[in-house]
Every structure is written in C-alpha cells, then in structure tokens.
Amino acid sequence: MTQRLEGKKALITGAGSGIGGAIAELFAREGADLALLDMDAEAVVRLSQDLHAQTGRRCLPLHADVTDAARINACFAETVDTLGRIDILINCAGVNVFRDPLTLEAAEWDRCFDVNLRGAWHCISAALPSMLANGYGHVVNIASVHGHKIIPGSFPYPVAKHGLIGLTRSLGIEYASRGIRVNSISPGLIMTPAAERWLASCPDPEAERQRQADLLPGKRIGEPSEVAYTALFLASDEARFINATDILIDGGRSQLYHA
Template identity: 70%
Template sequence: MSQRLTNKTAIITGAGSGIGSAIARLFAREGARIALFDLNTETTAALAAQLQEAFGQQCMACVADVTQPQQVQRAVVQAQDALGPIDILINCAGVNVFRDPLGLEDDDWQRCMEVNLKGPYNLIRSVLPGMLARHYGNIVNVASVHGHKIIPGAFPYPVAKHGLIGMTRSLGVEYASRGIRVNSVSPGLIMTPAAEAWLASCPDPQAERERQAALLPCKRIGEPDEVAYTALFLASDEARFINATDILVDGGRSQVYHD
C-alpha cells in the first residue's frame, strides 16, 4: 500500500455509486480522510463505515445537493470540523440529460447546467478560501468525453461538460500562483450503474455491449477504477506541475476519425 494521500483530507461529490465510490475507495486505501457528499445518505453512510473499517481512515457521509450553495457550504463546514482543512476536492456529481434541442424543456436545461456545471462551482467556491489561506489545494473535476467530441442526440449534456473543462482551465490559471491546482478527467464509456442501466434498456443488451466494446480501440469498456486512478494521480503531489488541463480516459475512442 503506497499511501499517496497520507494526512490529506478530501471531499468527493457523487460518492454514492459509480466513479465517485471508486474514487472514495481508492483514496481511503491511499491514506486520505474522506467526506462523501451525495443525496443518498443511506448509501454513503454505509460506504463511509465500510471504508473506515477497512482502511482505518476517518470517513464521513454528508447530505449535499450540489445545486444548493447554502447546503454545500454547511456540508463543507461539517467536513472541515470533523476531518480538518480540505486539501482535495473531487467534483464527481453529475446527471445525464439527453434531449432533442427543439423539444428541450427549460427545466431540463436548468437541471443539466445546475448539476453538471454550477454544482462543481458551488463546491469550489466553498473550499477555495481555506485552500488559498494555506496556499495548497488540488481540485479535480470529472468532466466527460462529451466535453471534447459531439455525439448526436446528447444535447445539452456536452454544453455543460465543455463548460466544466473551460472552468477547469480558467480557475487553474487564475489560482496557479497561489498554490492551487485545478484539473479534470474526461471519462468515455465506463461501466457504471448508469451505463449498466442503459445497456439493460437496449433491445439486445449483450449485442449492444459488444457493439460498444468493438468501437473502442482497446476493444473493451472502461471500469470506474481506471478513472479513479487518474483522479488519484492528479490529486496527489506527484502531479504538482500539472495544472489547468484535462485528461481523457476513454481507451482512445475520441481519437478515431471514423468507425
């Protein structure tokens, strides 16, 4: 066990499942104290207890709707009081909103932007003062391959993810001289519960799974742990000269010009 995050405190949003929970498990194994932010308190409380028992690190669950700034601020204060100053923020909470542009309801647009773009900003605004005061902080936003390439039928999700990558770069440059690094990771197709549910909804789930894997240069679908390891690297001091950048974690799919 390498303990790459010993004596570090991390907040992870969207920690209840998928990529968020994979990051939480890896960070706890690597020595971090962790606050798990999610809407599902039952799931996150169980995960926090499991991680604390397994790895001996302080872990806690916090109720947090990332779209609500006051709720976010209260949860951040709760985490700081229990675990100490926040060293690392992982913005993983997100929601898929895929609609026809002309049929898009205002509520769907608002939900997409509030969760996927404003949510990360709410968390960053809450942890940034403490990070600036200590001249140290690592922020990793979980963006998407949709922030690089446009997939028909996925509007307005790519708009939010392009914005999140832009915010990553902007804030990374803005605060670089003050000890803060802001980076992002952009997963492609990863076998999360949401991806499993989508495949299950297809007329022939196994055929669709095989079709999706065949589209990837590596001929397999990614796993949450593979995104988690990228987030770990960016959040660690090993990546101390990496800032305001985005790392694609998509098996090379976005580099293929034509199927």
Template identity: 75%
Template sequence: MNPRLEHKTALITGAASGIGGAIAELFAREGAALALLDVDVAAAAALARRLSDAGHHALAVHADVSDAEQVQHATAQALEALGRIDILINGAGINVFRDPLTLSDVDWQRNLGVNLQGAWHCTRALLPSMLEAGYGHVVNIASVHGHKIIPGSFPYPVAKHGLIGLTRALGLEYAARGIRVNSISPGLILTPAAERYFQSCPDPEAERLRQAELLPCKRIGTPEEVAYAALFLASDEARFINATDLLIDGGRSQLYHA
C-alpha cells in the same frame, strides 16, 4: 512505500457509487481522510461505514450540488470534521439527453445546475480555506462529451464543455497561490448509469458488445481506471500539472470515424 495520500484530506462529490465511489475506495486505501458528499446520503453513509470498519477515516455529508446553500452547509460540516480539505473531487453528475426542440427549461437548468454549477459551488465553498493554507488540488470529472459532440446527447455536452473551461480558468487564476485545478474526461465507463442504459436495450449483451467494438482497445473502461487517474492528479506527484484535461476513453476520441 508510504500511501500516496497519507495525511491528506479529500471531499468527493457523487461519492456513493460509480466513478465517485471508486475514487473514494482508492483514496481511502491510499491514506486520505474522506468526506463523501452525495444527494443519496444513505448510500454515502453505507460506504463511509464500510470504509471506517476497514480502518479508514470517512464520513458522509448530504447536499444537492446544484444548491449553493446546501453545499455551503455540507462543506462546513466536512471542514469541521476533518480540520481542512486538501483535495476536492467534483464527481457529481447526471445524464441529461433530450431533443433540443422539446427540452424543458427544468431539464436545461438541472443539467447545468448539477454538471457545471455544482462543481463551481463546491470549489467556491472550499477555495477560501485552500487559499489560506496555500495548498489545494481540485479534480473535476468532465467527459468526452466536453471534447466531441455525439448527436442525440444535447444538452449534456454544453455543461461538460463548460466544466473543462472552468477547470482551465480557475487553474490559471490561482496557480501562483498553491491551487491546482485539473479535469478528467472519461469515455464509456461501466458505471451504474451505463448498466442501466444497457439494460434498457432490447438485447443488453449485444449492445454491450457493440459499444466495446467501437473502442480501439475493444473493451469498456472501469471506474477504477478513472480513479487511478484522479489519484495521480490529486497527489503531489502531479504538482506541475495544472489547468489540464486528461482523456480516459481507450483512444476512441482520436478515431477519424467509428
């Protein structure tokens, strides 16, 4: 069986670790040539070297996705190196959870800048070349916070609701021109950010078990499970799926109460 992304190219943001890193690893195994974009360019470069040493084609590019000028420069580098970008994975994101009454303007802007505007900056930068080719798949990494509100998580859900809206609007805008735009909404996933949260608790293992018990499947998801969903949506297997969000949360968002 041929690799599912053979002869395809992809730019992945937030690629240095967590869900973005898992997507990079899987896409490389499935034959894609990769541009790994991250604000931590040293970590992205280390991953690119490891993938290259394993026989894959990968390079690292630096950008803070909230900065449109940096994104334009990074995507130009990726296009020059790879020739074209068939797939864009908007995986860069940050957790911003604050009391609404004490939330600073800086944190408000940073939340929207990375979690919502970042995806738009990257998509806008690559749309012209995708439209010229008449082919392109965009997958945005949203969140269950874009579907359900969890008290104490403001303003993060504002950005993730917006990201799902961006997915639907752009997917419909360019559907007739060969572009698909979809999103994935992970629930609790064992990323470095989740591990940092557990370690911040008085009893990390007890909190880990408590969180797992809230899930119908009684376990926390892994970055690799999100990566396989991204692989499907980014591949031609999903060519009739557009402007759609896929929940990956072990079924928790369907519970009446928890």
C-alpha cells in the same frame, strides 16, 4: 498500498456509487481522510462505514444536492470542522440529460447546468477558503469525452461539459500562484451503474454492450477504477506541475476516425 495521500483530507461529490465511489475507495486505501457527499444518504453512510472498517480512515458522510449552494456551504464547513481542512476536492456529481434540442424543456436545461456546471462551482467556491488559507489545494473535476467530441442525440450535456472544462482551465490559471491546482478528467464510456442501467434498457443489452466495446480500439469498456487511478495521480503531489489540464480516459476512441 503506497499511501500516496497519507495525511490528506479529501471531499468527494457523487461518492455514493460509480466513479465517485471508486475514487473514495482508492483514496481511503491510499491514506486520505474523506468527506463523502451524495444525494443518496444511505449509500454514503454505508460506504463511510465500510471504508472506515477496512482502512481506519476517518470518513464523514454528507447528504446534499450540489445545486443547493447553502447546503453545500454547510457541508464544507462541517468537513473543515471535522477533518481540519480540505486539501483535495473531487467534483464527480453529475447527471445525464440527452434531449432533442427542439423539445428540450427549460427545467431539463436548468437541471443539466445546475448539476454539471453550477454544482461544481458551488463546491469549488466552498472549498477555496480552506485551500487558500493553507496555500495548498487540488481540485479534480470529472468532465466527459462529450466535452471534446459531439455525439448526436446528447444535447445539452456536451454544452455543460465543455463549460466544466472551461471552468477547470480558468480557475487553474486564476489560482496557480496561490498553491491551488485545478484539473479535469474526461471519461468515455465507463461501466458505472448508470451505464449498466442504460444497457439494460436496450432491446438487446448484450448486443449493445458488444457493439460499444467494438467501437473502442482496445475492444473493451472502461472501469471506474481506471478513472480513480487518474484522479489519484492528479490529486497527489506527484502531479504538482500539472495544472489547468484535462485528461481523456476513453481508450482512444475519440482519436479514431469512423468512416
């Protein structure tokens, strides 16, 4: 490893599995001390122990729902007390809500926005005091290709992800002169545990997996590590002049015209 994050302190939400877990593993290997936050307490405890054993980095497991602002503030305060500061925030916690607009229940709408948009803001607002005090900080929000292209049957998830990209751009401009960068990543279909569960629910999982791969120019589905490496770049000082920007990671699918 190149130790591109040597000495940095990062907090990652949704760290228990999938993209968040892949980012945590890569960041630890690259020299960062970590606070790993997830609703699955056992998963982040296990991951924290494994990464500390493998890399020697400090890893603080945190159990929280990003919709709970008070709990998030407490977790961020604990992170600063334990690690000294927060240099990097990765907002990876998210939830899929795909419903027919006319049958969508108010609780489903609220959950979609509470996790995917308001939850990210809870974490950013909790991290900003430490970052502003040090005049240094990188925020990377995990958005979605749904924030760029509309896929029928996915409402209201794209609305929240459009909002997350807007939040990224707005805050990136707002705090640029104070040493804070805010960027986002928009993954397409990535082979996460959630994607595996969705495929398993299909009548013919293997046929659907092949159909999804065939829709992509490269004829393969993305891997969590490929998103993690982009997050690493954006969170590092190598990207110090990249701000208020979203990077698509979808194998080119969103650029392909489907007749």
